[in-house]
Amino acid sequence: MSHLDREHFLGLRGGDTWSDEGNEGTIVVKTLIGHILANQLVTTPSIPELYLEFARRLQPSDYIITFNYDILLERALDAVGKPYRLFPNRYKSIGPYSGIVDDRRDEVVILKVHGSIDWFDKKNFNRRVQEYSEQGASSPKDLIFSNEEKFGVEPLVDGPRLEHDSLQYIHRVRHIEALYSQPLMFLATPRLLSPSTDKIIYSNTVGNLWEGVDSAGTHNLSMAIIGFSLPPQDEYSLQIFYSMIRNYQFIEWDTEILGRKKSPLVLVDKFSCEAEEVAYRERYRFVDWKKSTLLGNGFNEQTLDVIFS
Numbered sequence: 001m002s003h004l005d006r007e008h009f010l011g012l013r014g015g016d017t018w019s020d021e022g023n024e025g026t027i028v029v030k031t032l033i034g035h036i037l038a039n040q041l042v043t044t045p046s047i048p049e050l051y052l053e054f055a056r057r058l059q060p061s062d063y064i065i066t067f068n069y070d071i072l073l074e075r076a077l078d079a080v081g082k083p084y085r086l087f088p089n090r091y092k093s094i095g096p097y098s099g100i101v102d103d104r105r106d107e108v109v110i111l112k113v114h115g116s117i118d119w120f121d122k123k124n125f126n127r128r129v130q131e132y133s134e135q136g137a138s139s140p141k142d143l144i145f146s147n148e149e150k151f152g153v154e155p156l157v158d159g160p161r162l163e164h165d166s167l168q169y170i171h172r173v174r175h176i177e178a179l180y181s182q183p184l185m186f187l188a189t190p191r192l193l194s195p196s197t198d199k200i201i202y203s204n205t206v207g208n209l210w211e212g213v214d215s216a217g218t219h220n221l222s223m224a225i226i227g228f229s230l231p232p233q234d235e236y237s238l239q240i241f242y243s244m245i246r247n248y249q250f251i252e253w254d255t256e257i258l259g260r261k262k263s264p265l266v267l268v269d270k271f272s273c274e275a276e277e278v279a280y281r282e283r284y285r286f287v288d289w290k291k292s293t294l295l296g297n298g299f300n301e302q303t304l305d306v307i308f309s
Helices: 002-009 024-039 049-057 072-080 123-134 176-180 199-206 237-250 274-283 301-307
Strands: 063-066 091-094 099-101 108-112 119-121 153-155 170-173 224-226 265-268 292-295
Touching (some): 002 199, 024 176, 049 072, 224 301, 237 265, 274 292
Parallel strands (some): 224 265
Antiparallel strands (some): 153 170
8 A cells, every 4th residue: 555655646657647536556445445434334323332421521622633434433422412523623714824713612623634434525526617617518427526415415624714724625424324335436535544654645635634733732631542552554653642642741740730730641452461561562662651541451431431530
């Protein structure tokens, strides 16, 4: 997958470059990921209680950074009636280089930094519509954007956006099972980063969701890392996690903020033997373990109590 990403990003095939989403092999992989995960989706009545309780305990000030492609978290939040948004900031107004943030809504913020199987980009379709119109031709057809009501298509963001913000073109498909029940290959490609060690080169296609995160952790009162072992295919994340954790554990650690002090960093994973825990601690060797709680029995009801204590 890294070879395919580099081939596409560098334009090595010249005029034979297949599309903005990638060349043929990459599109096949992205579409199959969407089909496989869509076939495993749980409907609202079947969401495990553990995930519903996790959703209930989230507060409007909480930020979740997830590397998952699936939509289980969104469905859990919908099921418990918890408002959320899938982008960093909403704006009241936009200027040439910045905007005035609209913070009037209480929402959990979810940043899906590797994209999502229900995200599809409308920018190319908009361009085709304009080209057809300039030539006096009828509007082109698109599997998704010509059937928005059928598939429950809606913009990912709302309100004004900066001109360069790629999130403004991304749309969510709410009736995701209906979409993936039919063949999508080369007709619609989900907006997600392929499972490649070079996925960082495409991070701007999902809206620069990492922008400004180097200050994260400084003023947070709690932080948890659930099921992320700093895998080698996401080596770029090491720099991000290092920054967030060091900010959290070494800046204003004993300072009282809003009547509270920071709680220990919580790390949740699942170890089948002592060697796995040793390897995990080695990958997270920049963590101050005296200011941390490591839970090695997986994500369960007991870990919820520690995470949200």
